[in-house]
Amino acid sequence: MAYVALLGGAAWAGTSVGAQEDRSAEADAASAVVDVAASPTPTPTPTIPTRAVPAAPAGASPVRTCSVADAAADPRLEQFQGRAVNAATGEVLFDRGGSTPSRTASVLKVLTTAAALNVLGPDYRLTTRVVRGAEPGTVVLVGGGDVTLSRTPSGTTTAYAGAAHLDELADQVTAAWNADPATAGSPITTVVLDSSYFSGDAWQPSWNRKELADGYMPPITALMVDGDRDSPASNVSARSDDPVGRAGSAFAAALGGATTVIGTAPVGAPVLGQVSSAPVSTLVKQTLIVSDNTIAEALARVTAIEAGAGSSFGSLQQGITAGLAAYGLDTSALRIVDGSGLSGGNAVPPSYLTSLFVQIENRAGNLGWLYDGLPISGEAGSLSYSDRFAGSSSRADGAVHAKTGWIDDGYTLAGTIDAADGTVLTFAIYALGDVGDDAKQAIDALAAAFWDCGANLSDY
Missing domain, CATH: 3.40.710.10 (DD-peptidase/beta-lactamase superfamily)
Incomplete structure (x- = not known):
């Protein structure tokens, strides 16, 4: 409870008038003197601060007794x-x-x-594409960050369930190449390898290089196959210094043989084929x-x-x-x-x-x-x-x-x-x-x- 004391102050107003009259008939011009006593100043009412009302007590928390x-x-x-x-x-x-x-x-x-x-x-997929190159006989393999893409034959089980395979991509490219009258019957002689989707260092400077040989980490590039493992089916397997080169060689072989070079895809080049990873989920x-x-x-x-x-x-x-x-x-x-x-x-x-x-x-x-x-x-x-x-x-x-x-x-x-x-x-x-x-x-x-x-x- 809050307790409040209220004190009322009383005010007094007093007036004293003294009149002196000369009662004689000859006192027509007499002056009357009036004495007015000064009124006292009222006493102010003191203000007493109100006490805060305590909040309701918080519910007791149980004492936890299980120590680790x-x-x-x-x-x-x-x-x-x-x-x-x-x-x-x-x-x-x-x-x-x-x-x-x-x-x-x-x-x-x-x-x-x-x-x-x-x-x-959860439904997003990482896509690897092949587009037509700027030079005759040239296609461009464009990495889209799908590190699970496999160089093994379609249907093979790898470390990554649901992975796309290069041979499927090669089949799409060959079919599109031969369906175009401008290229039908001519060989694909060069595969340009485009890994420009990722930029900067491929190896984080604070990583220990032993992780390559120990089989836990490759250089991180937008184009690689099987996580750059030596053994595609093994979770832990030695990695290389050149994931892009390994992917390019495997794709060139799937096309029946071609040389590989590093480059980038022409802007707006027609897509000849594409494959995608399993979904992000x-x-x-x-x-x-x-x-x-x-x-x-x-x-x-x-x-x-x-x-x-x-x-x-x-x-x-x-x-x-x-x-x-x-x-x-x-x-x-x-x-x-x-x-x-x-x-x-x-x-x-x-x-x-x-x-x-x-x-x-x-x-x-x-x-x-x-x-x-x-x-x-x-x-x-x-x-x-x-x-x-x-x-x-x-x-x-x-x-x-x-x-x-x-x-x-x-x-x-x-x-x-x-x-x-x-x-x-x-x-x-x-x-x-x-x-x-x-x-x-x-x-x-x-x-x-x-x-x-x-x-x-x-x-x-």
């Missing part, structure tokens, strides 16, 4: 950062450096694919499920192009953040150097990931495609490998939908957890610094501890 302190203190996590959030309420249940931007490793692919699904949409899953660096970089570059940011590595910061803007989250702390997360120069706070994963869990916009492509603990993709969610951590099998990450100085995991009590948590765990391969087991143990606690997860 031991798992979070595992020395294998090295420089540990992490956050866990109740996806339904938005309450931060656990936080260790969650607002600090740090390198993400391949968890960055979540941002890349989320941006691509917004800018490109499929490419997103292929990117996430086995952490494919090559598709991630292609999606990042095409997203930046379609967002109007440019076509080089330097365009990705603007292009990816523009693609993420639709999700309504603050992107100012993000640093995007590449699309795959291979660079240690990328920086994303765990808090951004836990917020984005709330929207992924809710399938906002086109993000349902992303959720459906995530690895699942003990069941699918990179979380089903023998060294993930093994031993006691296997109690969370099937409950963790998350993206894995690994670079030389960091292991990461971020996604959602369907906890034992039915609560959905979003989480991000970073183990950074001088980490070993066993950091993966420490990360899984902490995620399994989050699963145990659910809504009762304590920050202590």
Whole structure:
């Protein structure tokens, strides 16, 4: 209650008149003297300030008692950062450096694919075209960023399900060439290779060149076949220094033999044939499920192009953040150097990931495609490998939908957890610094501890 005291002041007005009269008849000219007493100044009413009425007491928050302190203190996590959030309420249940931007490793692919699904949409396809060249006997193979295009015969299974094949493209070109009276019966002698859709460096300067021989990353060009793998069917396979040359040689052979040169297509040249990738919805899953660096970089570059940011590595910061803007989250702390997360120069706070994963869990916009492509603990993709969610951590099998990450100085995991009590948590765990391969087991143990606690997860 508020208590108000009101005091009324009284005012007095007093008038004293004294009249002196000369009552004699001779006093006609006598003067009358009037004495008027001065009125006193009224006393003002004092103002008493009104006390604020206290707000109704807030409802008591339940004391959360399930601690994961031991798992979070595992020395294998090295420089540990992490956050866990109740996806339904938005309450931060656990936080260790969650607002600090740090390198993400391949968890960055979540941002890349989320941006691509917004800018490109799930039905967008990357198209490779062949157009007529400016010189007689010449055609131009124009790369459109489809790194899944295969040099293997049509019907062959490669690392990329649903990939287009060069022999199909060659058949289209040959048919169109022979259907034109101006070229029918004449050979195709030269294939011009046009990879100008992407610009700038093909190799991000912060990447380690050993990734070529180790089989995880090729130079990123708009024209390549089979992700530039030596073995088209293998997820991990050595890559070359010249993806454009490898693609050109394979296409020339499919045409029956021709020389190849580097160049660009004439403006407005007639199209002789074209083939397209699987839709972005499929490419997103292929990117996430086995952490494919090559598709991630292609999606990042095409997203930046379609967002109007440019076509080089330097365009990705603007292009990816523009693609993420639709999700309504603050992107100012993000640093995007590449699309795959291979660079240690990328920086994303765990808090951004836990917020984005709330929207992924809710399938906002086109993000349902992303959720459906995530690895699942003990069941699918990179979380089903023998060294993930093994031993006691296997109690969370099937409950963790998350993206894995690994670079030389960091292991990461971020996604959602369907906890034992039915609560959905979003989480991000970073183990950074001088980490070993066993950091993966420490990360899984902490995620399994989050699963145990659910809504009762304590920050202590």
